[in-house]
Amino acid sequence: MRFPETKMKSGATTGVGGIRVSTIMIVVACLIAAGGCGPIDSTAGSSLLPVPVRAGSGCSALSVTVDGRGIFGANLDYRLHTRGQLYINKRGVHKTGTIPNMGGAYAEWVSRYASLTFNFVGYQYPWGGMNEKGLVMSTMALPQTVYPPPDDRPVVDSGFWMQYILDTCETVDDVIAADDLVRNITVDHYLVTDRSGASAVIEYIDGELVVHTGGNLPVSVLTNWFYDDSLLWWRAYRDSGNYSSMDGSLQRFCIAADRLSSFEATTAEEGIAYAFDTLDAIAGERFTNHASQWSMVFDTRALRVYFKTLAHRDLRYVDLGEFSRWCEDPVQMLDIDAPLAGDASPWFTGYSHSEARDHLHWFVDFWETDATSAWADQMLHHFEGFSCEPRPRHRRQSGRRVAPAGVLQSQIDRYRNDGSSFNE
Numbered sequence: 001m002r003f004p005e006t007k008m009k010s011g012a013t014t015g016v017g018g019i020r021v022s023t024i025m026i027v028v029a030c031l032i033a034a035g036g037c038g039p040i041d042s043t044a045g046s047s048l049l050p051v052p053v054r055a056g057s058g059c060s061a062l063s064v065t066v067d068g069r070g071i072f073g074a075n076l077d078y079r080l081h082t083r084g085q086l087y088i089n090k091r092g093v094h095k096t097g098t099i100p101n102m103g104g105a106y107a108e109w110v111s112r113y114a115s116l117t118f119n120f121v122g123y124q125y126p127w128g129g130m131n132e133k134g135l136v137m138s139t140m141a142l143p144q145t146v147y148p149p150p151d152d153r154p155v156v157d158s159g160f161w162m163q164y165i166l167d168t169c170e171t172v173d174d175v176i177a178a179d180d181l182v183r184n185i186t187v188d189h190y191l192v193t194d195r196s197g198a199s200a201v202i203e204y205i206d207g208e209l210v211v212h213t214g215g216n217l218p219v220s221v222l223t224n225w226f227y228d229d230s231l232l233w234w235r236a237y238r239d240s241g242n243y244s245s246m247d248g249s250l251q252r253f254c255i256a257a258d259r260l261s262s263f264e265a266t267t268a269e270e271g272i273a274y275a276f277d278t279l280d281a282i283a284g285e286r287f288t289n290h291a292s293q294w295s296m297v298f299d300t301r302a303l304r305v306y307f308k309t310l311a312h313r314d315l316r317y318v319d320l321g322e323f324s325r326w327c328e329d330p331v332q333m334l335d336i337d338a339p340l341a342g343d344a345s346p347w348f349t350g351y352s353h354s355e356a357r358d359h360l361h362w363f364v365d366f367w368e369t370d371a372t373s374a375w376a377d378q379m380l381h382h383f384e385g386f387s388c389e390p391r392p393r394h395r396r397q398s399g400r401r402v403a404p405a406g407v408l409q410s411q412i413d414r415y416r417n418d419g420s421s422f423n424e
Contacts, residue, residue, distance in 0.1 A: 058290060060252050060282050061128075061138040063220035064263050065197030066271035069301035072193045073275035074128050074138040075292040077284030081311055082120065082293040083366075084127070084336035085359055086318065088348060089115045089163065090327035091132075092389040098382060099155040099185065107154030107182055110389055111167035114325030116305060116318060118296065118336065122360035122376075124383045125159030126166070132320055133170040134195025134300035137162060139188045140224050147185050147204045158186040165192075172198045172213060179209050191222040195300045201227045219257040223282075224249040234258075248287035256282050272297050272306060294336065307336075314341035323348070327388035356380060 061074040076082065091114050097107035117129030128138035139162060156164050161184040169175050171194045189203040199220040200213035212227050223230065230253040237243055243254045259278045265271045275297045285291040296307035303320040322345045323332060332348035333355065340347055360376045 058224050058249050058284050059140040060223050061191040062256050063193040063199045066265050067268050070193040070197040071271040071275050072136045072298040073279050075279050076294040077290040077292050079290045085119045086334040087117050088323045088332035091325050092327040094387045097156050101154050102150045107156050115166040116320045121159055121363050123356045124163050126162050130298045131166040136298045137190055137192040139190050140222055142189045143187050145187045145204050146207050148183055148207050153183040156182045172200045176211055219260050221253055221256040223253045251287055252282040309337055311337045316340050316344040318345050326391050
């Protein structure tokens with residue numbers, strides 16, 4: 001595919017609303033990592049293998065290929081109830097970054113693809129999501145990350161970088177190529193899967209991009225430790241199957257790797273059920289006092305995500321194909337803990353400034369960041385000010401039909417009990 005042009009827009013180095021956005025956003029990103037999805041500190045110590053000394057909370061992601069499609073699952077773990085919002089992000093939105101490069105220029109792009117995202121920080125800052133081309137990704141904190149030093153590339157930070165990727169990329173190869181176009185400021189690493197089932201782990205080690213894909217990604221699993229090191233531990237102990245002496249992140253990686261290496265499902269329905277069962281096997285509460293607050297599984301061909309939360313255990317699903325994807329129609333949003341079951345798509349509502357603002361202010365207070373309410377308001381004002389490009393004259397209609405999921409939970413239960421198909 002022809003990659004969308006990423007421009008640089010000149011601007012003052014103070015950033016949005018006169019605030020030094022770069023400093024605050026990096027602080028926010030570090031606080032997310034330290035408190036909510038990663039080990040606190042680590043060392044190689046005297047061990048032959050590097051291992052985290054003490055585990056904090058954790059996040060996990062995994063991906064399998066079945067029936068020619070990627071099935072992608074993720075857990076967000078934290079010790080306290082974690083609020084969240086789902087967003088339907090639109091095509092044709094003209095966006096600008098919030099952090100200047102060395103020359104004082106900002107990233108600038110137009111979203112090519114609509115996406116469905118799960119947002120923890122707030123609007124335009126996804127924790128995970130999928131676009132209309134079936135590209136899906138999730139983030140896991142890795143505080144040992146050392147992101148690339150400043151250069152001439154425009155800068156996009158962590159969660160907003162994820163939205164940039166979903167806005168502009170179709171395949172795993174596109175995601176890797178995007179590193180030539182923007183510089184990601186992050187304390188995270190990422191698992192990415194596209195519609196074909198191709199996957200990649202994206203990490204930043206010693207200031208360099210490190211990518212694991214193809215033969216360098218024998219199992220598509222990621223938790224909160226370097227992929228290569230996690231793989232070493234799994235290979236060293238997999239014959240024994242005893243991972244209890246390991247840090248929680250490594251335990252989650254090894255258990256998921258065991259399950260994925262023996263995965264034999266032949267239908268998407270079996271793959272979805274297997275992914276949920278694996279997420280349950282590596283749920284945070286099994287290893288630390290950090291419970292899996294969110295669990296979700298994406299079907300990259302059907303453009304459907306199934307999800308549940310610790311606060312609301314009923315299984316829900318959303319079909320991205322059921323929404324208008326053009327930017328002249330309102331952004332849609334949904335509270336992740338809305339008391340629903342089954343199809344949640346009809347319960348999305350038009351974008352609400354007050355709800356988005358309330359959530360962003362909650363995040364600032366929840367993480368006890370140095371950011372102020374005024375900063376939060378100015379950031380939201382920046383995102384809400386993105387303009388809409390004209391819609392192309394030709395409008396394709398989906399015509400796609402998906403199987404009803406009113407009995408999805410019972411079908412999953414039936415599969416777990418006797419291996420029968422969802423569609424029986």
